[in-house]
Amino acid sequence: MSHESSSAPRSTAHSRAAYVKASRVMPGGVSSPVRAFKGVGGTPLFIKEARGCTITDIDGNEYIDYVGSYGPLIVGHANDIVVAAITKALGKGATFGASTEAEIRLAEIITGAIPSVEMVRFVNSGTEAAMSAIRLARAATGRDLIIKCNGCYHGHSDGLLVNAGSGALTLGTPSSPGVPRSIAAGTVSVQYNNLDDARAAFEKYPGQIACFCVEPIAGNMGLVVPSSGYLPGLRALCDAHGALLLFDEVMTGFRVAWGGAQVLYDIRPDITCLGKIIGGGMPVGAYGGSRKLMEMISPAGPVYQAGTLSGNPVAMAAGIATLELLWEGDCYEKLESLSARLADGLTAAAERASVPLAVNRVGAMVCPFFTKEAGGTVTNFADATACDTARYAKFFHAMLDNGIFLPPSQFEAWFVSTAHDEEAIDATIAAVEKSLQHVTA
Numbered sequence: 395m396s397h398e399s400s401s402a403p404r405s406t407a408h409s410r411a412a413y414v415k416a417s418r419v420m421p422g423g424v425s426s427p428v429r430a431f432k433g434v435g436g437t438p439l440f441i442k443e444a445r446g447c448t449i450t451d452i453d454g455n456e457y458i459d460y461v462g463s464y465g466p467l468i469v470g471h472a473n474d475i476v477v478a479a480i481t482k483a484l485g486k487g488a489t490f491g492a493s494t495e496a497e498i499r500l501a502e503i504i505t506g507a508i509p510s511v512e513m514v515r516f517v518n519s520g521t522e523a524a525m526s527a528i529r530l531a532r533a534a535t536g537r538d539l540i541i542k543c544n545g546c547y548h549g550h551s552d553g554l555l556v557n558a559g560s561g562a563l564t565l566g567t568p569s570s571p572g573v574p575r576s577i578a579a580g581t582v583s584v585q586y587n588n589l590d591d592a593r594a595a596f597e598k599y600p601g602q603i604a605c606f607c608v609e610p611i612a613g614n615m616g617l618v619v620p621s622s623g624y625l626p627g628l629r630a631l632c633d634a635h636g637a638l639l640l641f642d643e644v645m646t647g648f649r650v651a652w653g654g655a656q657v658l659y660d661i662r663p664d665i666t667c668l669g670k671i672i673g674g675g676m677p678v679g680a681y682g683g684s685r686k687l688m689e690m691i692s693p694a695g696p697v698y699q700a701g702t703l704s705g706n707p708v709a710m711a712a713g714i715a716t717l718e719l720l721w722e723g724d725c726y727e728k729l730e731s732l733s734a735r736l737a738d739g740l741t742a743a744a745e746r747a748s749v750p751l752a753v754n755r756v757g758a759m760v761c762p763f764f765t766k767e768a769g770g771t772v773t774n775f776a777d778a779t780a781c782d783t784a785r786y787a788k789f790f791h792a793m794l795d796n797g798i799f800l801p802p803s804q805f806e807a808w809f810v811s812t813a814h815d816e817e818a819i820d821a822t823i824a825a826v827e828k829s830l831q832h833v834t835a
């Protein structure tokens with residue numbers, strides 16, 4: 395397939411018309427906020443179809459895609475084997491309200507891949523996984539407070555939509571109207587990658603912290619890599635204070651390595667949240683941990699949590715097919731080399747264009763930050779939010795014009811899939827070369 399961008403100017407008339415219609419019947423015209431292009435301006439694209447690494451909008455424009463539906467599509471869009479698995483499962487019935495063998499199969503793959511996870515409970519989204527995992531942590535410790543890091547995202551449940559309170563280490567305040575102050579006050583916010591901050595939080599609330607909840611690789615403030623010692627340090631702090639370590643691997647699970655970040659860095663959290671890839675593009679989430687902890691969940695134990703569509707057979711089939719594809723070949727080697735090629739290409743292009751750019755990457759998660767100064771680094775939320783989002787917006791639109799679909803926000807990671815190839819990466823770098831000329835203008 396050719397990734398040459400056509401010479402005719404791109405029309406988005408159909409997407410624009412759809413957006414007007416959508417905005418009449420859906421808030422902001424979308425089903426999830428980032429899709430609305432608020433972070434970059436302009437009107438969002440409406441998608442007709444996608445295949446492999448190519449996504450096509452309803453005006454017929456084709457783009458090489460790095461959104462990857464924000465993480466699930468590690469084997470690319472409409473992978474034949476995944477589509478066949480979904481079709482087969484669907485033909486036998488979409489949902490039964492009773493157990494299927496597919497749940498056992500997916501649970502066995504997950505527990506086989508992640509040493510800290512002996513049992514899992516399937517839910518329908520990452521949001522649900524995180525909120526349920528926190529209930530479990532509170533039940534297991536008999537404590538109410540949780541710690542989370544600024545800029546880490548764990549879904550949109552009340553207790554996790556929290557800003558740091560005024561002053562260091564004060565209890566949190568709601569980051570959205572509608573979140574009760576009393577619930578936000580159950581969450582202490584700290585800086586990511588800062589062990590002193592974490593230690594101070596534990597010391598300020600002795601015997602009160604149920605869990606430290608963290609994305610082991612932060613992927614929702616752009617991409618921020620854990621500094622060496624940070625995750626082992628959190629493990630030690632949790633142990634010292636009788637708290638549980640909760641890794642939210644909804645994004646990183648099976649993305650950065652078979653298993654996830656905890657396998658890559660060899661750290662054992664107490665509870666792990668999963669989602670995205672394990673559903674192969676269908677709605678899914680899961681949380682897991684030791685048998686002892688997980689048997690506290692209803693009906694084995696007293697901690698209530700349920701779901702009409704949980705463990706849905708179509709989602710299980712998509713997840714199993716995706717994970718089997720990842721297990722078979724040399725997928726992670728391929729993802730590593732393609733992603734390194736992309737990151738190196740971005741860095742080199744930025745140097746040639748004299749545009750300050752900090753490219754963070756772990757495996758097939760990549761994020762170029764438009765830092766304000768040359769040589770700047772991004773290691774936490776403050777660094778990320780200091781970046782030049784106006785510049786990212788210009789870059790984003792220039793890349794669209796050059797046939798590349800990026801996340802419409804500086805604060806999202808780019809995802810490489812096994813459906814990308816060197817030709818697609820090189821076409822992307824060529825588009826980067828052209829687009830960087832516009833950001834300096």
Ligand SMILES: *Cc1c(COP(=O)(O)O)cnc(C)c1O
Nearest residue numbers: 519520521547548549642644645
């Ligand atoms: C995407 C994501 C979530 C939320 O998952 P949804 O399925 O969108 O509810 C939670 N945590 C992390 C780390 C995520 O990346």
